[in-house]
Amino acid sequence: MSWLDTLNTLGVQVDESGNCQVSAAVTNASATITPLTHLGLFDVTGPDAEKFLQGQLSCDVQKVRAGKSLLGSHCNIKGAMVSLSRILPVENGFWLRTERPVLDTAMANLKKYMIFSKAESHDLSDEIIGLGFCGEQAATLLSAQGFSIPAETGECSAGHEGVLIRVPDDRFELWLPEQQAEPLLKTLLTTGSLTGTDNWKLAEIRSGLPSLQRDTLETFIPQMTNLQIFDGVSFSKGCYTGQEVVTRLQHRGKLNRPMYRLAFTATKAPAAGTVINTPDRAGVGTVVSAAMDSDSSGELLAVMLKTSFDDDGAILTLDDNDQPLVRLNLPYELDPELFERPQRL
CATH class of the missing domain: 3.30.1360.120 (Probable tRNA modification gtpase trme; domain 1)
Structure with missing residues (x-):
């Protein structure tokens, strides 16, 4: 067998x-x-x-x-x-x-x-x-x-x-x-x-x-x-x-683009590679992986333009899905120096 x-x-x-x-x-x-x-x-x-x-x-x-x-x-x-x-x-x-x-x-x-x-x-x-x-x-x-x-x-x-x-x-x-x-x-x-x-x-x-x-x-x-x-x-x-x-x-x-964790609302998990947009800019993120948590919601990891989160009221959505994404915490902290370009002497 x-x-x-x-x-x-x-x-x-x-x-x-x-x-x-x-x-x-x-x-x-x-x-x-x-x-x-x-x-x-x-x-x-x-x-x-x-x-x-x-x-x-x-x-x-x-x-x-x-x-x-x-x-x-x-x-x-x-x-x-x-x-x-x-x-x-x-x-x-x-x-x-x-x-x-x-x-x-x-x-x-x-x-x-x-x-x-x-x-x-x-x-x-x-x-x-x-x-x-x-x-x-x-x-x-x-x-x-x-x-x-x-x-x-x-x-x-x-x-x-x-x-x-x-x-x-x-x-x-x-x-x-x-x-x-x-x-x-x-x-x-x-x-x-x-x-x-x-x-x-x-x-x-x-x-x-x-x-x-x-x-x-x-x-x-x-x-x-x-x-x-x-x-x-x-x-x-x-x-x-x-x-x-x-x-x-x-x-x-x-x-400029680290990976974040987000929650989504949908009946099916978005495929890896799905684009994430804001009302003002397309392609601010790319889905890395996603999974359903219930019949109508789930969580995903996405490589995101860090400045997408600068505005607390920014709305993030998946392509072909107008339901807003919600940022969730990751279980680790990223080195803040990664986001700062070193000073050239």
Whole structure:
């Protein structure tokens, strides 16, 4: 039985984009389990895997090798992100987790530079299964199945032939082989409850975590998505593709468009890449990710022109939706110096 067949027997329906919906209502919100069908995973392995990724990704891959999972972007020479992945350490290399619709593109872009390295890459999305855990009892649920619970955000542990990562807001991502995932999920559901993709995406948005989709590839420099907050950009490790532009923005430039969190009113979440406008100016923002919170409202992350919020009475709206957006707080503060152009001597 395939993984999708297993999910179907549990009342989970997966659409063409990989998003899943659960027919049964959540009964235990203190421990929820989300099949991460909207995400995929590929590997980079071989003797040169670490050296290769260190020269391509924005994060410090040496920290990943030491046991810490980080977000990392692959940029073009102009510093714009062509992919964004969570990097996991595994034997003989790394797993890179990214949005399933752009996985092929992410892997292909890295492979273009891999030809002169002793490294190789394969799509593992049909072999390695992802589960997301939220709620007060999530750690207890996993511990009962023999997992060692990572103490700090970004730390990893091994178990059931897979990798468990603690991610922001005391949530967990678990990636493990399909043959391990099926019996484990059925055991977990004796205590935890299944939820759909929107539940996980909403938690990611509330944690202020960015993602990339087809319509936002090569659109944002890493700092525009607040990636530096999560140690997703290293300013000390040395050269990588696009590094000069990224570093110049950090130390000599001025960030005009950071990422914000907003609430929207609609019956469907806006797609990544949807434009945000004011009455006086079109294109002041671009949706990064969005998820529904109820039948008629949800939350989103958007890269926004910072001056859009200078006027407390400014009205922000999505294209084709005249309902005003409402700014919400992020769980972190951005360095104010990013918004000030350094004085030239």
